[in-house]
Amino acid sequence: LSNLTGDARLAMETLAGRARDLATPSVRLGITGLSRAGKTVFITALVHNLLHGGRLPLFQAAASGRLSGVRLDPQPDDAVPRFDYEAHVDALVDRRLWPASTRMIAELRLTLSYESATFLGRNFGRGRLHLDLVDYPGEWLLDLALLDRDYAAWSRDAVSRLTAQPLAEASQRFLDALKELPPSAAENEAEARRLAELFTAHLRARRADPEALAAEPPGRFLMPGDLEGSPLVTFAPLFLDGEPARGSLAAMMARRYESYRTHVVRPFFRDHFSRLDRQIVLVDALAALDRGPAAVHELERVLGEVMAAFRPGKLSWLGSLIDRRVDRILFAATKADHLHHRDHDRLEAILARLVAGASARASFAGATVDVAAIAAVRATRQAVVRRGGERLPAIIGTPMPGERIDGETYDGDTEIALFPGDLPADPAAVFEAPASVAPPGDLRFARFRPPRLERTPDGLGLVLPHIRLDRALQFLIGDRLA
Ligand code: GDP
Structure with a gap:
């Protein structure tokens, strides 16, 4: 190689890089959900946590120290807009404002380098995986x-x-x-x-x-x-x-x-949807629970429609277009930071119930389905507040500038404590009566400001706090980094 001119060497190296790129396996992860379900926030927080060594104890590759590098790379599809990660981070992290929501399809590629956990994998050399994030409005489904x-x-x-x-x-x-x-x-x-x-x-x-x-x-x-x-x-x-x-x-x-x-x-399903390997469906279940049984029934119906999209067998033309199938789907109830942590499992149980009903209706078969209650960005802290002789579980957060709660307007710098109330222990109850997510007027109107970054345990990094984002990540791609 030493005899080659600089140009020729560069060309060789570029070719070698391309070949390695082609040989690198990829996972296309679809991120969807109806408007304001939390897609933009989810992707931004996910990428930020991966790039900056976020706290991800349940994401095994990261927790065990095998994840050696994560970087953003040019996306494979030139015709799809790029997910504007930098602008969203600027809003979320630097200005502590929620980023602009998803309006159309967008894509972002991450390349993960990792040491395999298995003996065979380790001897095969270091592993690389392209993670292609594909953001699209759930309305299109x-x-x-x-x-x-x-x-x-x-x-x-x-x-x-x-x-x-x-x-x-x-x-x-x-x-x-x-x-x-x-x-x-x-x-x-x-x-x-x-x-x-x-x-x-x-x-x-x-x-x-x-x-x-x-x-x-x-x-x-x-x-x-x-x-x-x-x-x-x-x-x-x-x-x-x-x-x-x-x-x-x-x-x-x-x-x-x-x-x-x-x-x-047809072009949407053919060119984008049919190429997904994995899917996360974000659901603003709290909004529906807060509104009562009619909204809960509607949510269940919509989840059924979404499930049907992942079962192409029935629609022969769609089945024939799909060359790879989504083999894992995670339904995630977002914004769990609006609840006290005691209620995260209850929220999960309610979502499981909604999805089970929906999947029975769509007679769903094929992919592995899981549910989770998450907050891609945790904007609140937990606390116990004494009121009279009682100890009440509360959440503490900073309402957005201009937010009005109970007749008071907030400046964006004042913390308040809210009592989020309890979700019902029996998930079936939400079909009958409004879930008492909060005393009326409490949660429905509280929009908290995104939090400040938190220091990692080693004191070296600054990361976005979240709830169960690592669990979601482990389910969605953990097996591909084994
Ligand atoms: P999209 O339409 O699905 O892209 O929804 P966004 O990601 O833009 O989220 C819509 C709004 O929901 C945001 O502006 C936030 O107010 C809120 N939100 C989304 N995710 C979270 C979260 O993890 N925690 C909190 N507290 N609010 C969230």
């Missing part, structure tokens, strides 16, 4: 339900949900517009756009409805990503009267619905 439904069938379903009473104002407006529309209305772009806007407002009202928190497809109407305003999302269900006539508004809507399925839904 709801579109799976559209794949085996033509426009007429979908229209019928969507319109029938409008009969639920009482209707939100936005939903009522959409229903009125449909009623006023003559069955023979002619194709018209402005009218299509108006109805699509009203329909979108209806879907978003259902999603925000504190009682229901209902999530319905089409997913891009809730989370358009880069399709905002595109004709691909300019359609709506109608009252249909037989086969749509040529040149009618109904025919135009049907055509656009088909385009949506062809140009949006």
Whole structure:
């Protein structure tokens, strides 16, 4: 090699690097969940903890000292936006503000170097693993339900949900517009756009409805990503009267619905979803529990839809597209730092119950499924507060600047103690009555500031505190670092 010129040597080394890269195994980990479930916070905290030697006692490769290096690398897919890790860390760690949430698909590659735990593995040399994190809105998974439904069938379903009473104002407006529309209305772009806007407002009202928190497809109407305003999302269900006539508004809507399925839904499942190896589904279960049984039932239904997406056998075309299968799925209830630690196991039990119901409905088989209650970022501390003669378990945190709790506005620098209340011991109870997550008005409105970094036990590093993030990591990739 010493005879080679600098350029030639560089080329050789680059080639050798590429070859090693190709030979390095990779795991594609999907991170999903409905809007505000905690995807951005999860990925940012995960990467920060891995890069900075976070406290991860249950993540065996790190705890046993076998994880020798972690670095960010260029991602393999040039066509997918990069997850903006640096901006999110800047917000979360440097400014102690929550980062901007997921709006579309994004990707980030980590390369982990490790010593194998096995004799054979050790003699094989040091191991390397690419961990490709793929962040995407859970709303997009709801579109799976559209794949085996033509426009007429979908229209019928969507319109029938409008009969639920009482209707939100936005939903009522959409229903009125449909009623006023003559069955023979002619194709018209402005009218299509108006109805699509009203329909979108209806879907978003259902999603925000504190009682229901209902999530319905089409997913891009809730989370358009880069399709905002595109004709691909300019359609709506109608009252249909037989086969749509040529040149009618109904025919135009049907055509656009088909385009949506062809140009949006299928490519997403084919190009991104079908290539995942592992999946974490983040669930804001506390929000649903706080709202009561209707929201809990809706959450269970949505989890069922998500499970169905991971069982491609039933949808033959999806099955035929999928070359590798997700073999591990973790359902994680996020923001567990809003509870006293006594309740973390209860939250897990409730989620297990919801997932079990959902998986029975989706007759799920194949992947190993687990549940966990986590806080990717722990924004609170535990305390016991005396009130009268009583000792009450409390959480202490700093409300966000401008946060109003019990009529008081906070400046972002004042700590307060809250009594989060207890979750029911019997997970079935949450289907019947509101879980007393907190005295009304307590948790629902408390948004705590992200915490300061904490020193590692050796005093050398500064890391983000979390709850059970290491357990999640061990389940998701631990076996690949054995
Ligand atoms: P996304 O829409 O799924 O990307 O959701 P984000 O990751 O942006 O999270 C939405 C909001 O939930 C954040 O702005 C935080 O207020 C809150 N949140 C998410 N994860 C945590 C957590 O681990 N602890 C706490 N206390 N709040 C969290």
